[in-house]
Structures are given as structure tokens and as C-alpha cells.
Amino acid sequence: MATNGKIRETALNTYIKEVGGAVAAQLEACTRCGICAEACHFYLATGKPEYTPIWKVELVKRLYEQRFTPLGRLKVALGLAKPVSEAELREWVEYDYHACTMCQRCSLVCPMGIQIGDLIHMARSGLQAAGLTPEDLQQALDNQLEIGSPLGVDDDTFDERMEWIQEDWEVDLPIDKPGAEALLVFSSIEIMKFPDNIAAIAKILDAGGIRWTMSREAREATNFGLYAGSDELETFIAQRVIGPAKRMGVKRVIVSECGHAYDSLRFRIASLMGETLPFEIVHITEVIGELLDSGRIKIKPGVLDEKVTFHDACKIQRRGGNFDQPRQVLKQLAGDQFVEMTPNREEAFCCGGGGGVIATKAADTVRRAAFTVKIDQVQKTGAKKVAMTCSNCRLQFLDCVDHFALDWEVLGIAQLVADNLVK
Amino acid sequence: MNWTDAMHFVRGPLFSAALLFFIFGMLYRLVTVIALGWKRDHAPAKSSKVVGGVLNVLRSAIIFPFVPRIREAANRNPITYLAGGIFHVGLFVVVMLGAAHVLAWESVLGFRWPTLPLPIIDFFAAISIIALIVLFYNRLSNPVLRLLTRTPDYINLLVVFLPFLTGFFMTHRLLLPYERIYTIHVLTVDILLIWIPLSRISHFMFYFITKPRHGARFAQRGAKP
Incomplete structure (x- = not known):
């Protein structure tokens, strides 16, 4: 972490290091049209112009212009350029860490197709390197680096929780079982807060006849390196899953209902490591879809007799493409009682708690404000049950259901499937 | 220098210089961006990235x-969408399909294509001018x-606005004698050509x-872009 005075230099050097062709082309393409604001629930809920997605990368943009463009360099030489200051970097912590989940909804409305979420991730990287990461997010990252889990799940806690789940839910949780074809990885949110989810997924995999195992070493799929914005730490943390998976020789790594773990492991880590992985990485929702399609599992049709709607998670649906499998589940379980929110699928609003926002206490107010967009959407469907495929979304929903005293039931797709398996 | 000399200058040497500056300036911008390097993507794609x-x-x-x-996002800021869209269509129609402009293209490229009636x-020039004024007002009023x-x-707005405005005046024989407004019009185009590589x-x-x-x-991730 940078000491005082070094903060500015460290942040700016990180940005300079991270500028590649893709970043430059995107920064060059922006015409400052401001349309991205209209896609962002943080802006829509607060009306704060500073929450305009592209404004969240303003410092990166300014630095790029001053270092990489001829006119920018001329302005610097003539003393006409406004340098990025430490005070500004501190100001941008709020915009980049509190008011963005990197859900990429803005990239869909950008006429130039700029991946603003990726650029905000880059904006975080400089702040992280300079030691400006919000305190509690940094603490969680430190926990993950030192103990192996942001929630402090050490070896003993892990063993205890697993034993407890096996007994109370009457499931078998194989750990480090040789010869498994699939490695199942969880987030500590599930281990600590949604143990029923672990039991549910175990039941589904067993019912589907999959030879699977968990791993003591690869017991944490969440990646706070990704949240903080450090590619280096993200890679380091992900190695704890990739390494054991390689050694076990599994064909697949199944990621449980954790959006960020899926995003990082499925779409980012191979490129960060610079290699093609010898196994595929799938989300549990994809596995459920395969098992239902092949008839290896069956669920009871029509058991949900109340209206139920589905929340598309940013990392699993918009950024992960798993739109149809959860809908297939809900259509079977609820029939006509399954109702869509508007907008949905790629266009859906994210819950507002992702990207480490829910782990940042200082972001509580803006996080809950962003959720009001979701409240509006759900209320328009008339449903009191909301299902989703991401435990991070679920945490945000549960917190906001409590905060806003909503009478909703928050459901996980895996749990719905497990509870309604045809034996 | 009288107006005739000025006209020959702006459409002759100045235009050639501006065009060269535009071409090499844009190439420079493109090459410097590409030369910054591109990371290879190792994640398997859910659907074809090329097709997407x-x-x-x-x-x-x-x-x-x-x-x-x-x-629903566009509906919250229809001005940017509509005025921005109308301006870009107008720009394309006027510059690519206007008879006088096709002659100018022919002098540079050596071949021509069909044009639209004046x-x-x-009409497209007029709505583009209105769109640019709206976009300017939008920048001042939208928080x-x-x-x-x-x-x-x-x-940027001004530099794009001037060729439209002087072109419109020229077509309608407004404000100044033809030769003068023509000279000014071509001068604004020269300025635009020089400004483009320096700007957004x-x-x-x-x-x-x-x-x-x-x-x-988005295709890689199995979603519709």
C-alpha cells in the first residue's frame, strides 16, 4: 500500500500500466454524450450527475489524454492541463466503489459500444494500488488473502460447517474425493449465510448422477481481488481454485450461485493467466439446464401456485448468458404464474449490491437507493416471490426486503429445484 | 488577396494540406492506439465472437x-438520441449524396456515384442544423x-456547425455573394478536416x-449485444 504523498503517483502509474489498445480505443471513442447515465440505476435512483458511468472513469480518461494524445501532451507542456490530484482520487472512491457494480448495463446503451464496466474496473485498479480501497472491502480482501476467505472461514470453520450441513440436511458432501469428474466451488456467503444452498446443490448433483467433489483447498470461489480491482490479486486468489482443479484432473469446475466467482473464473482468469484452461467452468444454473434437458433430473410441474418473477443477475445473465435455464425451471414449477419483470434478460437492472458494493458499509445508502429501481420493477409484476441465481443478489434482496419492509419471499433457483425434485 | 484568390487558395493548396493533415493525423491516431497492444482472450466463447x-x-x-x-433508457433522454441520430443521418446524406459534394469527392477519388435531388x-441540411442547435442546447441544459x-x-459542435450553416446559406444565396460564401464554406471544411484528428x-x-x-x-458471453 502506498504511503501518503505516494498515493497519486501509485494510482497514476497503475493507470498508465493498464492502458492497452482496447482501453485507448474506448477512451478515444467516447463523445461525452451522457446516454450511459440513463442506463445506470445508481444515477437513476439518486439523480446525481457524478454517478454517470463514464464520469466514473473521468480521471483515467484525463490521464490518458495527458499522457497518450498529442494535443493532451501539448496542453501539459503549455501548463494548460489540469493534473489528476490526490483529492480527486479520493473523491472518485465513492463513484467507483460505492456507486457501481460493473453490471455493464451502460455498455448496451452506449452508441459506441464502450465497455464502461471494464473501464471502471480499471479505475478501481489505480485506487486499489494506491491504498484507497474502502476500508471494509480491503479488510475482506486481506482476510481472503490471509485466511482464505473474506468472511474468515478458516479450515476448522469450513470443516465444522460442512459437517453440520451433512447432518442437518442429510446430504453427503464429498471433500477431496479422488476420481471426481467435477469440482464444486462455493462462496463463503453460501457457506456462512445460505448453507441450505450447499445442501440443495449437493442434492441436485447427486440426483443427476454426477461424480463430484468439493475441495478443502478450493473452498472459496469468491474473488475480492476482482472487487478491489487488482488483476494480480484476482489471479493469485483464483489460483486457489484453478490449481487444485488441475491437480485433481477434473473435467469441469461447477461454480455455485455466486455471480462474481463465475465471471472471474469463467471469463477472466484464463486470459489473466495467459493460458487456456484444461477444464471447462460452468455455473450451477447451466448444469441444472443440462440435467433437465437430458431428463437426468425431473422437477414437479405446477407446484408454485403463486406469482413468481425472476431477477436477472448482471454476472450470470447479462455477462454470463444463462438466461433460459432459470426460466425453464420457473415455467415448469409455476406455469402461467411465472411473470417477467420489465426490462429483463440483457436489459435487466442489476440488484445494486454486486461488485463489492454490499461489502462496503459507506455505500449502504446509495446501495439501497439503487434497489428502489428493482422494487418498482418487482411491484409492477404483482409477484411476491422473486427467484434468482446469485447469492450476492440474494443477500442484497434480503437486506433491502428487511430495510424497506417488503413482503417478498427471496428464492434461489438451485434451492427451488432441489426442493421439488421428482424422486 | 481578393475573394477570387482566396477561393482558389482555400479549395486548392489549403484543402490539399488539410486533407493530408486529416489522413495522416487519423492514421497516426489509429496506429498509436493499436500499438498499445492487445491482450489475447483465452476464455472459450459461448457463441462466435466474429459473428457477434x-x-x-x-x-x-x-x-x-x-x-x-x-x-426505456432512451426514453429518458430522447433529445440526445433523436437529435444525435438525425444529425448523423443528415451528415451522411448531405456529404455523400449531395450533387456538389459528389463532384468534390470525384475530384479527390476520381469516380462518382448517383446523387439525390437538391x-x-x-431538407436534410436544415434538420441537421436544427439538430446541432438542439445538441448544443442539450449540453447546456442537461445536468x-x-x-x-x-x-x-x-x-466540436461549432466546427461541424459552420460548414452546414455556410453550405445552407450558399444554396439559398443568403447573406453574401456566392463567391464569398463559397470561399467561407470551403474554408470551414478545411478547418473541420484539420480539427477532426485533433478532437473527439x-x-x-x-x-x-x-x-x-x-x-x-457479448456474443462470447452468450448474450445479445
Whole structure:
């Protein structure tokens, strides 16, 4: 972490290091049209112009212009350029860490197709390197680096929780079982807060006849390196899953209902490591879809007799493409009682708690404000049950259901499937 | 220098210099961006990235880039969408299909293509001028745009506005004798050509990197761009 005075230099050097062709082309393409604001629930809920997605990368943009463009360099030489200051970097912590989940909804409305979420991730990287990461997010990252889990799940806690789940839910949780074809990885949110989810997924995999195992070493799929914005730490943390998976020789790594773990492991880590992985990485929702399609599992049709709607998670649906499998589940379980929110699928609003926002206490107010967009959407469907495929979304929903005293039931797709398996 | 000399200068040496500056300036911008390096993507794609990228550009080119991907977002800021869209269509029609402009293209490229009748061109020029004024007003009045807009963004609008305005005056024989307004019109075009590589008006070139990339990334992840 940078000491005082070094903060500015460290942040700016990180940005300079991270500028590649893709970043430059995107920064060059922006015409400052401001349309991205209209896609962002943080802006829509607060009306704060500073929450305009592209404004969240303003410092990166300014630095790029001053270092990489001829006119920018001329302005610097003539003393006409406004340098990025430490005070500004501190100001941008709020915009980049509190008011963005990197859900990429803005990239869909950008006429130039700029991946603003990726650029905000880059904006975080400089702040992280300079030691400006919000305190509690940094603490969680430190926990993950030192103990192996942001929630402090050490070896003993892990063993205890697993034993407890096996007994109370009457499931078998194989750990480090040789010869498994699939490695199942969880987030500590599930281990600590949604143990029923672990039991549910175990039941589904067993019912589907999959030879699977968990791993003591690869017991944490969440990646706070990704949240903080450090590619280096993200890679380091992900190695704890990739390494054991390689050694076990599994064909697949199944990621449980954790959006960020899926995003990082499925779409980012191979490129960060610079290699093609010898196994595929799938989300549990994809596995459920395969098992239902092949008839290896069956669920009871029509058991949900109340209206139920589905929340598309940013990392699993918009950024992960798993739109149809959860809908297939809900259509079977609820029939006509399954109702869509508007907008949905790629266009859906994210819950507002992702990207480490829910782990940042200082972001509580803006996080809950962003959720009001979701409240509006759900209320328009008339449903009191909301299902989703991401435990991070679920945490945000549960917190906001409590905060806003909503009478909703928050459901996980895996749990719905497990509870309604045809034996 | 009288107006005739000035006319010969702006459409002769100055135009050639401006055009060369434009071409080499844009090439420089493109090469410096590409030379910054591109990381290889090792994650397996859920659907073809090439198809996704190409389709995304075609969709934008054929259907008109300003058809909003998320309608409810566009409805919250219709001015930017409509005025921005109308301006770009107007720009294309006037510059590429106006008879006088096709002659100018012919003098540079050596070949020509069919044109549209003057009243149609005139209509598109007029709505483009109105759109630019609306976009200027939008930058002043919309709180998000007020925050985002910097001096060069206003210069961009002005530098694009002037050729439209002088062209419109010239067509309608307004304000100044033909030779003078023609000279001023070509001068504003020369200025525009020089300003493009120095400014964000160059976004149209980077569009052909960022738009297919967006399509490829969403396709890779199994989502519609």
C-alpha cells in the first residue's frame, strides 16, 4: 500500500500500466454524450450527475489524454492541463466503489459500444494500488488473502460447517474425493449465510448422477481481488481454485450461485493467466439446464401456485448468458404464474449490491437507493416471490426486503429445484 | 488577396494540406492506439465472437445506430438520441449524396456515384442544423451533459456547425455573394478536416474498433449485444 504523498503517483502509474489498445480505443471513442447515465440505476435512483458511468472513469480518461494524445501532451507542456490530484482520487472512491457494480448495463446503451464496466474496473485498479480501497472491502480482501476467505472461514470453520450441513440436511458432501469428474466451488456467503444452498446443490448433483467433489483447498470461489480491482490479486486468489482443479484432473469446475466467482473464473482468469484452461467452468444454473434437458433430473410441474418473477443477475445473465435455464425451471414449477419483470434478460437492472458494493458499509445508502429501481420493477409484476441465481443478489434482496419492509419471499433457483425434485 | 484568390487558395493548396493533415493525423491516431497492444482472450466463447462483432456493426449500420438498444433508457433522454441520430443521418446524406459534394469527392477519388435531388439534400441540411442547435442546447441544459462537457466539445459542435450553416446559406444565396460564401464554406471544411484528428470527432474511426468489440464480448458471453 502506498504511503501518503505516494498515493497519486501509485494510482497514476497503475493507470498508465493498464492502458492497452482496447482501453485507448474506448477512451478515444467516447463523445461525452451522457446516454450511459440513463442506463445506470445508481444515477437513476439518486439523480446525481457524478454517478454517470463514464464520469466514473473521468480521471483515467484525463490521464490518458495527458499522457497518450498529442494535443493532451501539448496542453501539459503549455501548463494548460489540469493534473489528476490526490483529492480527486479520493473523491472518485465513492463513484467507483460505492456507486457501481460493473453490471455493464451502460455498455448496451452506449452508441459506441464502450465497455464502461471494464473501464471502471480499471479505475478501481489505480485506487486499489494506491491504498484507497474502502476500508471494509480491503479488510475482506486481506482476510481472503490471509485466511482464505473474506468472511474468515478458516479450515476448522469450513470443516465444522460442512459437517453440520451433512447432518442437518442429510446430504453427503464429498471433500477431496479422488476420481471426481467435477469440482464444486462455493462462496463463503453460501457457506456462512445460505448453507441450505450447499445442501440443495449437493442434492441436485447427486440426483443427476454426477461424480463430484468439493475441495478443502478450493473452498472459496469468491474473488475480492476482482472487487478491489487488482488483476494480480484476482489471479493469485483464483489460483486457489484453478490449481487444485488441475491437480485433481477434473473435467469441469461447477461454480455455485455466486455471480462474481463465475465471471472471474469463467471469463477472466484464463486470459489473466495467459493460458487456456484444461477444464471447462460452468455455473450451477447451466448444469441444472443440462440435467433437465437430458431428463437426468425431473422437477414437479405446477407446484408454485403463486406469482413468481425472476431477477436477472448482471454476472450470470447479462455477462454470463444463462438466461433460459432459470426460466425453464420457473415455467415448469409455476406455469402461467411465472411473470417477467420489465426490462429483463440483457436489459435487466442489476440488484445494486454486486461488485463489492454490499461489502462496503459507506455505500449502504446509495446501495439501497439503487434497489428502489428493482422494487418498482418487482411491484409492477404483482409477484411476491422473486427467484434468482446469485447469492450476492440474494443477500442484497434480503437486506433491502428487511430495510424497506417488503413482503417478498427471496428464492434461489438451485434451492427451488432441489426442493421439488421428482424422486 | 481578393475573394477570387482566396477561393482558389482555400479549395486548392489549403484543402490539399488539410486533407493530408486529416489522413495522416487519423492514421497516426489509429496506429498509436493499436500499438498499445492487445491482450489475447483465452476464455472459450459461448457463441462466435466474429459473428457477434460483425452482426453488431451491421445492425447499427443498417438499422441506424441510434435505434435504442434499451428503449426505456432512451426514453429518458430522447433529445440526445433523436437529435444525435438525425444529425448523423443528415451528415451522411448531405456529404455523400449531395450533387456538389459528389463532384468534390470525384475530384479527390476520381469516380462518382448517383446523387439525390437538391430539395431533399436541403431538407436534410436544415434538420441537421436544427439538430446541432438542439445538441448544443442539450449540453447546456442537461445536468449530466453540463458535467461531462469540456471546451473542446463545444468547439466540436461549432466546427461541424459552420460548414452546414455556410453550405445552407450558399444554396439559398443568403447573406453574401456566392463567391464569398463559397470561399467561407470551403474554408470551414478545411478547418473541420484539420480539427477532426485533433478532437473527439475522430470517434467515427474508433467506432469500428469499439462497436464490433462490444458485439464480440457479448456474443462470447452468450448474450445479445
